[in-house]
Amino acid sequence: MELRLRTATWEDYDAVNTIIREGQEEHAEALPDRFAKLDHVVAMGWYRSFSDREDKEIIVAEIGQEVVGVAMLEMKQSPNYEALVPRKYAYLNELAVASVHQRQGIGKRLYQAAAEWARAREAESLELNVWEFNERALLFYASLGMLTLNRTLTTNLVK
Template sequence: MMLRKVEMGMVRLAKEKDLGRINELRKQVNDIHVEGRPDIFKAGFGVELRDYAYTLMNGENSDIIVAERNGEICGMACVDYVHRPETAYGKARSFYHVQEIAVDENYRRQGVAKELLDFMIADTRKRKLKKIELDVWEFDDSAIEFYQATGFKETRRWMEYEVE
């Protein structure tokens, strides 16, 4: 198991006993999404969303990473390792994909997300992958600011057209 000690805490791969706290953090993120796009995201945090964390933790090409401070899980990231074959449109490629990242509202702006990112960068290198990819909703200004400040670059945009 990969462990990485950091100044303020520890970042590690999640264990099954962590799932309750992980889902508390995932619900905080879901609430942000519901507030930002109530036309897309469902309020609440049903069984299907809770069970998805278990699926990721036990997946062959996915993991959940947690950040701890004083023994309390204060952040997490759901990641998967994507291997896409060549198609008529694109070359074969592999990358580290961040599905979700969450920091407890009481720990934000304290370096937890950076600790998670540092772990992911080291893990990406260990897996001999060259890129970390993620997507972020336009309404999530603080996430966009964090990603840009840590070196992520915008590579494409999803756009929509509302037809009434």
């Protein structure tokens, strides 16, 4: 069947949540001190905040009538701080593909659609965060030409 990308609707909430929850569970297993295991990872209020806004978008990938992937993105501005050059960029909050549909080019298509959405809004860049343990995601984004911009370092102070 053919893959189709479209803007998400209210009816896609449960499917989107299920797909993102898979990634959340991977994160909770890798970093249980940082990530909780939840039934509803995507709060309904947050999901709703993406509807009917020019500066936010949820793109779903579907095969037939099944939602198999999702990208959630929004436009942002650099902080108003004189040491930073003012800039407008798109932030990819989530990019996830159902585990049974991974490695079929769906993530790449979602990423490309997110980049097109950002370009149409004159974003200077597309940015996202990836946790260091997530080697598959790091390799995936590197294969798309993304580069590391910065790193967050930590020291555990509790034994």
